[in-house]
Amino acid sequence: MFRKYIALPLFLIMITGFAATLERPAKITIKNNVDMRNGPGSYYKLILRLKPEATVNQIDQEQQWLKVKTNNKTGWIPERSAYTSGTQPESSPDQDQVTSNAEDAFDELAKGEGDTSGSATASPAQVAAAVKGFAKTFTSQKTNRQETELVENFNGYINPDAYEEFRNKRLGSWTWEKAQSRVKISTDKAPVLDPQREQIGWGIANVIAQQGLIRDRALQQYLTHIALVIAENSHSYETSVQVYILDSEQFTGYACPNGAIFVSKKVLQTIESEAEFAFFIAHELAHVVLNHGMREAKKRETKIRAEQRFNELNQELDNREEKYKKTEQELTRLANQIYEYTVKDRLKQYEYSADYWGIAYVYRAGYDPHRGLNLLQKIYNEDGDFKQQIGKAKWKGTSLRKRIIKIENQIEDYDLPDGYGMSYPEVWHQKIQGLGE
Numbered sequence: 429m430f431r432k433y434i435a436l437p438l439f440l441i442m443i444t445g446f447a448a449t450l451e452r453p454a455k456i457t458i459k460n461n462v463d464m465r466n467g468p469g470s471y472y473k474l475i476l477r478l479k480p481e482a483t484v485n486q487i488d489q490e491q492q493w494l495k496v497k498t499n500n501k502t503g504w505i506p507e508r509s510a511y512t513s514g515t516q517p518e519s520s521p522d523q524d525q526v527t528s529n530a531e532d533a534f535d536e537l538a539k540g541e542g543d544t545s546g547s548a549t550a551s552p553a554q555v556a557a558a559v560k561g562f563a564k565t566f567t568s569q570k571t572n573r574q575e576t577e578l579v580e581n582f583n584g585y586i587n588p589d590a591y592e593e594f595r596n597k598r599l600g601s602w603t604w605e606k607a608q609s610r611v612k613i614s615t616d617k618a619p620v621l622d623p624q625r626e627q628i629g630w631g632i633a634n635v636i637a638q639q640g641l642i643r644d645r646a647l648q649q650y651l652t653h654i655a656l657v658i659a660e661n662s663h664s665y666e667t668s669v670q671v672y673i674l675d676s677e678q679f680t681g682y683a684c685p686n687g688a689i690f691v692s693k694k695v696l697q698t699i700e701s702e703a704e705f706a707f708f709i710a711h712e713l714a715h716v717v718l719n720h721g722m723r724e725a726k727k728r729e730t731k732i733r734a735e736q737r738f739n740e741l742n743q744e745l746d747n748r749e750e751k752y753k754k755t756e757q758e759l760t761r762l763a764n765q766i767y768e769y770t771v772k773d774r775l776k777q778y779e780y781s782a783d784y785w786g787i788a789y790v791y792r793a794g795y796d797p798h799r800g801l802n803l804l805q806k807i808y809n810e811d812g813d814f815k816q817q818i819g820k821a822k823w824k825g826t827s828l829r830k831r832i833i834k835i836e837n838q839i840e841d842y843d844l845p846d847g848y849g850m851s852y853p854e855v856w857h858q859k860i861q862g863l864g865e
Contacts, residue, residue, distance in 0.1 A: 456496070458482040460620040462509035463666075464501070468493035470668040471586040471656055474552045475503040477623075482548035484510070491604045492615075492665060499549060506666040508615050552583055558623065559630045566631030566763050571638050578637045578672070578688075579630055585670050586652060594653040598702075598850065599794050607661050607792040618663035619719040628763040629686025632770055633672075636682055636690055642673040642863070650859050651709075654702060655689060658710045661792035663785070664717040671709070673863075679807065682770055683712035685721055696860050699803065702852035706793065707800025710786035718785065720778045721766040779826040780834060787838055796849025797842065801835050804828055 458478045465472035468490045476499065478484065484505075488495035492507045556579075563576045619625075651671040659667045669687045674680065676692035683689050689712050699705050715721065791797045808828040 454486045455483055456486050456494070456510045458484065458505075458509060459511050460509055461623055462505050462621055463668075464496065464498075464503035464505050466503055467588055468495070468504045469588065469591075469656075470659065470666045471591050472504070472588050474555065474583045475501055476552075477550040477555050478505065478509075479548050479550070486510075509620060509666075555623075556582060559627055562627040562759055562763075563630045563634040566628075566760060567634045567638070569760065570635045570767070573638060575638075576634055578634045581670065582630060582686075585668075586649070586656070590649065591653050591656055594650075595657055598852070599657065604660075607794070610792045611788045613663055613788070613792075615663055615665065618717055620664075621666075624759060624762070625685045625719075627759060628766055629684040629688065631763050632767045633684040633686060633688035633690075635767065636674075636684070636770075637672065640675040642675050642693060644673065644863070647859060647863070648673065651691070651696075651705070654706055655709045655713065657793050658706055658713055658789050659687075659717075661789050662710075662713055662717045667713070667717055669709075669713065669716075681708065681712050683715040684770060685716060685719075685766060687716055689713065689716075693863060696863055698806070700853055700856065701799055702856050703790070703795040703799030703850060704803045705856065706790050706795040707786055707797070707803060710789040710800075711782045713789065714782040714785040715778065718781060720782070721770055776826040779831065783831050783835055784838060787835055791842060791844075791849075794850055796851050797839050797844070798849070799851055801832065801839065804832050804835065808832060 458480055460480055462478050463474050464476045464478055466475055478498070482498065484496040484498040486494050486496050487502070489507070490504075493504045494507050494510060495502065495504050496510075559582055560576050560579050563579045564574050567576065568574045648671060651673070652669065655669040655671050659665065659669045667687045669689060672688060672690050673696065674690050674692045677694050678692055679694045679698060680692045681690060681695060689709060691708065691712075695708065696705075699708065787797050787800055790800055
């Protein structure tokens with residue numbers, strides 16, 4: 429009898445101990461720079477920026493996001509940014525694109541908000557300081573202005589509840605698993621967060637914004653919601669996209685390395701449905717997540733150094749450390765290269781790649797891929813092939829006829845069921861009514 433009374437408590441202790449072992453947080457290591465946010469999505473606010481080799485405790489998981497705890501703070505990071513004990517970190521093919529002179533750019537440019545060198549994390553204030561600092565100097569170089577109003581929205585641009593409500597209404601039957609099964613994408617091959625590329629992206633975006641923006645907050649939010657649905661189905665599902673409207677009568681669009689995407693008023697007036705815009709934005713987003721700008725800058729680096737000299741920033745340099753001068757100058761040189769690529773017609777291989785993956789992203793998100801084909805066909809019918817008109821407008825530097833043929837073959841390979849995909853033309857026209865008035 430005595431043994432029976434002892435056996436039950438021992439059994440309960442064993443069970444409790446086993447359960448505690450299961451619930452114990454798993455220690456994981458960060459393999460690249462990554463933003464920890466206060467929710468499982470790129471649209472949530474930044475809590476901390478974690479640096480490579482930082483260690484955190486994983487306490488939960490939702491789809492491809494991990495809930496982690498570090499420095500007495502809890503937040504979410506993309507699963508692909510961490511590895512567990514015993515596994516080796518794998519660098520993204522573009523992770524080392526920025527040259528060695530710019531490796532300390534983040535720490536240098538953020539030092540006004542506290543030294544981050546030697547620390548495993550950086551605060552939102554330190555990230556903002558680095559971003560705004562470079563955006564200001566690059567804008568000054570390109571436009572003789574220093575306004576950085578655009579950069580004020582770099583953290584907390586989107587209301588998570590509003591976006592999730594939009595996604596639930598539009599994509600009620602959409603699930604992450606279902607999207608994943610439509611077109612397989614290896615997210616491990618996509619570039620990861622690079623602080624230097626982010627700084628360059630905000631600098632370029634701030635310069636492009638000087639062309640003039642249409643300030644329509646509600647419309648911007650609507651367009652960004654569509655872009656977020658596409659981003660979540662791209663190679664880099666943690667990309668923090670933001671859409672801005674250029675007050676321009678040209679059919680033009682720009683994609684910056686930080687996820688800022690610009691569309692002209694003419695684009696929005698030409699497009700006739702959400703699905704058409706989804707393809708337009710997916711095409712531009714593909715340039716971002718596939719890192720076309722940085723790749724092209726790297727390929728041209730030797731030629732650019734030999735044939736072209738960019739103006740170097742001279743403002744206030746005399747009072748700065750030599751290392752800081754080199755940091756800023758190196759970032760400026762890279763930013764100039766990528767800026768030239770961004771605002772000019774891209775090479776055709778990049779356009780074909782952006783079309784292919786743009787259609788794939790649209791398909792994964794549940795939009796009708798045929799609407800993207802219709803958009804290109806519409807431009808072709810109105811203005812011709814543009815084969816001999818390179819440089820007149822974006823989206824017109826590569827043969828539209830060839831692009832259309834390639835997309836037709838791609839969609840045919842998907843073997844879509846009748847009636848597949850959303851379009852939402854009525855909602856689209858309602859949202860853009862009065863644009864620019």
